[in-house]
Amino acid sequence: MRIGVVTFPGSLDDSSALRAIRLAGGVPVPLFHASDDLKEVEAVVLPGGFSYGDYLRCGAISRFAPIMSSIIIAAEHGFPVLGICNGFQILCESHLLPGALTRNQGLHFVCTDQPLTVENNSTPWTSGYTKGDRLVIPIKNGEGSFQASAETLHELESEGRVVLRYAGTNPNGSKNDIAGITNARGNVVGVMPHPEQAIESLTGPSTDGLTFFTSVLHSLVGR
Amino acid sequence: MATIVVEVMLKPEILDPQGQAVAAALPRLGFTFATSVRQGKRFEIEVAGTPTAEQLAEVEKAAETLLSNPVIETFLVKVEA
Numbered sequence: 001m002r003i004g005v006v007t008f009p010g011s012l013d014d015s016s017a018l019r020a021i022r023l024a025g026g027v028p029v030p031l032f033h034a035s036d037d038l039k040e041v042e043a044v045v046l047p048g049g050f051s052y053g054d055y056l057r058c059g060a061i062s063r064f065a066p067i068m069s070s071i072i073i074a075a076e077h078g079f080p081v082l083g084i085c086n087g088f089q090i091l092c093e094s095h096l097l098p099g100a101l102t103r104n105q106g107l108h109f110v111c112t113d114q115p116l117t118v119e120n121n122s123t124p125w126t127s128g129y130t131k132g133d134r135l136v137i138p139i140k141n142g143e144g145s146f147q148a149s150a151e152t153l154h155e156l157e158s159e160g161r162v163v164l165r166y167a168g169t170n171p172n173g174s175k176n177d178i179a180g181i182t183n184a185r186g187n188v189v190g191v192m193p194h195p196e197q198a199i200e201s202l203t204g205p206s207t208d209g210l211t212f213f214t215s216v217l218h219s220l221v222g223r
Numbered sequence: 224m225a226t227i228v229v230e231v232m233l234k235p236e237i238l239d240p241q242g243q244a245v246a247a248a249l250p251r252l253g254f255t256f257a258t259s260v261r262q263g264k265r266f267e268i269e270v271a272g273t274p275t276a277e278q279l280a281e282v283e284k285a286a287e288t289l290l291s292n293p294v295i296e297t298f299l300v301k302v303e304a
Contacts, residue, residue: 057292064289093292100295102233107240147237147295173238 001217004031004041006071008062012049013084013196020196021045024213033065042220043080043124044071046087048140048194058101058143059089068094080124080216081188085141088180088190096188097181098156099148101141105173109142113205114193115167116179120160123182124219125189128211135164135208137193139171139179144192146174146181156181164191225274226303227282231291232263266290267303274302 003026005017018028029041033051038044052061062068068090075081075096083091091097104110118133120126129135148156153175156162164180172192180191195209233239239261246260270278282300291298 056289060289060292092294098294100292102237102295103240105238105240107244145238149236149294173240 001026001220002029002039002041003027003213003216004029004038004044006031006033006044006046006067008033008049008051008065008086010050010053011047011086013047013194014049016194016196017045017047017084020199020210020213023199024210024217026213026217031067033062033067036066036070038067038070038074043082043216044074045196046071046081046083046090047196048085048087051086051090054086054143057089057093058086059091059093062086062090063093072096075183075188078185078187080219082125082212082216083188083190084194084196085139085144085192088192089143091188091190097183097190098152099146099175099181101143101192102145102147103143104141104145104171109140110144110171111140112138112171114139114171114179116193117165117167118163119165120163120182122160123163123186123189124216125212126163126215127219128215134167135193135198136206137195137198137209138205139193141172141192144174145172146178146192148175159184161186163189164193225270225272227268227270227274227279228301228303229266229268229282229286229290230263230299230301231266231286231296232261232298233296235261237295264290 021028118129166177195212198204198209242260242262286298
């Protein structure tokens, strides 16, 4: 099962995401921003980092990379896409997900092991969780405050499209404690926490993140 | 040569922690005039000659597509001599 990870100029967590896919039992496939070739992958991860230096706005320039044209078309046809941190920001800038990520309330870069609650386990990336599961996964960002209009928030909440919510203290001022969302179809998921950094007890606070990667492999088999 | 200026501001309903930090710093320096501060971006785009209506329409399009994110920001295009 081939899962792609895109490297943009300034991506940081691409190698961790590739590794997580391998540990979950998939075949990790590196993809490059400057090519529109998806190399026959069956799902794709947009990793964390500071693509194009995050100049202008986070994800604003990456959204126009050649690989994104292919991903946007594929995503509109149900192809599973996971955006992590900077990847989430790119998905919002691409309008594959609603809302936007803005500067953290308090202006601090927040790096911590974050308690989270699973709100939606019907996406290909979260199907291995149970609704209500408590996870601990690292967050590390300066612009992770999820903002959207009141109508968009109502739409997300009423359609059950909030995937992860911050448990305990809201670390960044995100509306409704939102840590991750999905699109109407459920194939595109964006999360601020880094599941690829919580896959082994030696290096992570938990192994709670691995289920993102095993979930998508199971979803692809079952399809 | 003329300069086309694009000003981008966060929408009023979007939290602006940078503006808030500036608003909090002003009184520490004895400046007590501000009831609130919002911080934005300014792009100065040089073009040859007087900008045509067509060029301005192109800049509007660029401002909407790249320079601003209409989900959270508004923009204003103007010409400066």
